[in-house]
Amino acid sequence: MEPIRSDNIKTDALAEFVGQVLERQGLVIDNMFTMSGGAIQENWRLDYHCSSGAGSLVIRADAKTSVPGSHKKRREFEILSYAWKAGIKVPKPLALCENKDLIGQFFILMEYLPGTTDFEQIKSLINGETLGFELGAELARLHHLQPIELKFLEKAVANPVEDLIGRYRHFFDERDASNPVAEWAMRWCLVRQGNLPPLPEVLVHGDFRTANYLVTSEGFTGLLDWEFSGWGDPYSDLGWFTARCWRYGHETKPAGGIATRDSFYNGYSSVSGEDVDHNRVLFWEVMSLLRWLVIAIQQGDRNFIAGEKDLELGLTGIVRPPEIEMMLLEMTAPNYWPKTSND
Amino acid sequence: MRTLCDQLLLQVKQLVEEKNNMGVELSPNEKKAIQRITKISKSLNSTKLEEQKKLDNNLLDCNVSEDIRLGLCDGNLELYQKLSQHTRSKLERISPESLVGYVALLD
Numbered sequence: 001m002e003p004i005r006s007d008n009i010k011t012d013a014l015a016e017f018v019g020q021v022l023e024r025q026g027l028v029i030d031n032m033f034t035m036s037g038g039a040i041q042e043n044w045r046l047d048y049h050c051s052s053g054a055g056s057l058v059i060r061a062d063a064k065t066s067v068p069g070s071h072k073k074r075r076e077f078e079i080l081s082y083a084w085k086a087g088i089k090v091p092k093p094l095a096l097c098e099n100k101d102l103i104g105q106f107f108i109l110m111e112y113l114p115g116t117t118d119f120e121q122i123k124s125l126i127n128g129e130t131l132g133f134e135l136g137a138e139l140a141r142l143h144h145l146q147p148i149e150l151k152f153l154e155k156a157v158a159n160p161v162e163d164l165i166g167r168y169r170h171f172f173d174e175r176d177a178s179n180p181v182a183e184w185a186m187r188w189c190l191v192r193q194g195n196l197p198p199l200p201e202v203l204v205h206g207d208f209r210t211a212n213y214l215v216t217s218e219g220f221t222g223l224l225d226w227e228f229s230g231w232g233d234p235y236s237d238l239g240w241f242t243a244r245c246w247r248y249g250h251e252t253k254p255a256g257g258i259a260t261r262d263s264f265y266n267g268y269s270s271v272s273g274e275d276v277d278h279n280r281v282l283f284w285e286v287m288s289l290l291r292w293l294v295i296a297i298q299q300g301d302r303n304f305i306a307g308e309k310d311l312e313l314g315l316t317g318i319v320r321p322p323e324i325e326m327m328l329l330e331m332t333a334p335n336y337w338p339k340t341s342n343d
Numbered sequence: 344m345r346t347l348c349d350q351l352l353l354q355v356k357q358l359v360e361e362k363n364n365m366g367v368e369l370s371p372n373e374k375k376a377i378q379r380i381t382k383i384s385k386s387l388n389s390t391k392l393e394e395q396k397k398l399d400n401n402l403l404d405c406n407v408s409e410d411i412r413l414g415l416c417d418g419n420l421e422l423y424q425k426l427s428q429h430t431r432s433k434l435e436r437i438s439p440e441s442l443v444g445y446v447a448l449l450d
Binding site for chain 1: 355426
């Protein structure tokens with residue numbers, strides 16, 4: 001973790017705000033560190049002390065530019081609060097700050113949970129199969145929620161696959177940069193989706209993958225990064241978790257690079273009461289790769305077009321697209337296309 | 344691709360200058376990013392101009408994207424092989440390690 005250097009942070013005002021939220025007088029901020037976060041969000045750990053003791057909290061704010069589809073802070077705060085009240089393992093959200101005077105942007109103040117999101121550390125801390133089962137079960141619990149009171153969430157669409165592919169096509173058309181591999185994979189999805197019976201949409205996390213949950217040697221402690229949550233096909237979360245792009249090269253552990261499919265599927269089924277449809281997961285793995293392809297290109301654009309001047313974003317924009325395209329082609333080879341009447 | 348890589352090289356130059364002026368060391372991730380960018384640049388530079396154009400054109404000359412979208416190439420083996428070969432060539436130039444497995448760009 002690196003100490004934060006920012007002229008935008010008004011430490012005294014921030015300490016006063018945190019003190020009010022925690023109802024502690026004379027609270028002093030000792031340190032603030034950047035935590036492992038994403039390119040889209042910034043998470044900072046804040047260490048404090050006051051007369052009744054010391055503690056740590058987390059501040060979650062937007063990065064300089066965000067990816068389309070990620071929630072504004074108020075929406076994310078409400079979803080996180082809903083999930084926490086429903087008993088899903090998430091850090092307790094403590095307050096939403098919509099005063100930019102404190103750190104230069106809106107932020108969520110939340111509980112600091114123990115654990116790591118680092119893939120290598122996770123592998124050394126805990127049995128992956130146990131963790132895979134736990135994560136499957138937690139995901140099924142989330143998919144059982146019916147957050148009808150979260151009225152700001154976009155309504156379910158008649159055909160989520162067609163809706164998403166329409167958006168991706170629009171993205172490529174707008175950039176005026178043809179991508180035949182993406183077109184090939186999108187067409188495969190549209191042709192294949194006819195074989196999938198429609199499912200009622202549920203509350204999905206939207207970014208359920210290794211690196212977005214916390215683990216200690218005791219197990220899974222919290223699900224993080226809710227900025228893409230909303231209504232969706234439950235299998236979109238399963239397919240995102242098992243997609244090749246999130247296995248960290250561990251092909252024998254398709255479930256997030258940490259577990260076999262069986263452990264993850266069994267965990268999910270233990271709560272949902274139904275078998276996981278493996279073909280549907282594979283279908284959503286292709287949809288997931290398409291999504292990650294679009295995000296990778298957007299991240300590159302943040303460096304090359306939006307001027308964020310971040311070498312990692314630039315590298316992502318150059319290296320990831322052909323890498324993901326190769327994965328897409330491997331999953332959509334001609335023998336995986338449905339037979340037509342002409343065949 | 345070449346243009347984007349040149350842009351990254353320029354950013355690297357600016358970053359190094361900036362850090363030197365400030366008397367601050369590059370972080371491990373910055374060093375790793377610079378190594379990777381330099382490697383990609385060398386690889387692209389060693390590619391013949393004609394080959395580079397092919398990689399950049401992304402098969403646009405065939406209007407292939409539109410045909411795919413219209414459903415005229417569903418499961419077409421010949422096109423599939425062409426797409427695979429083209430993508431593989433790009434990866435070989437940019438990130439040959441990716442052909443073997445996932446590559447962590449930075450820590």
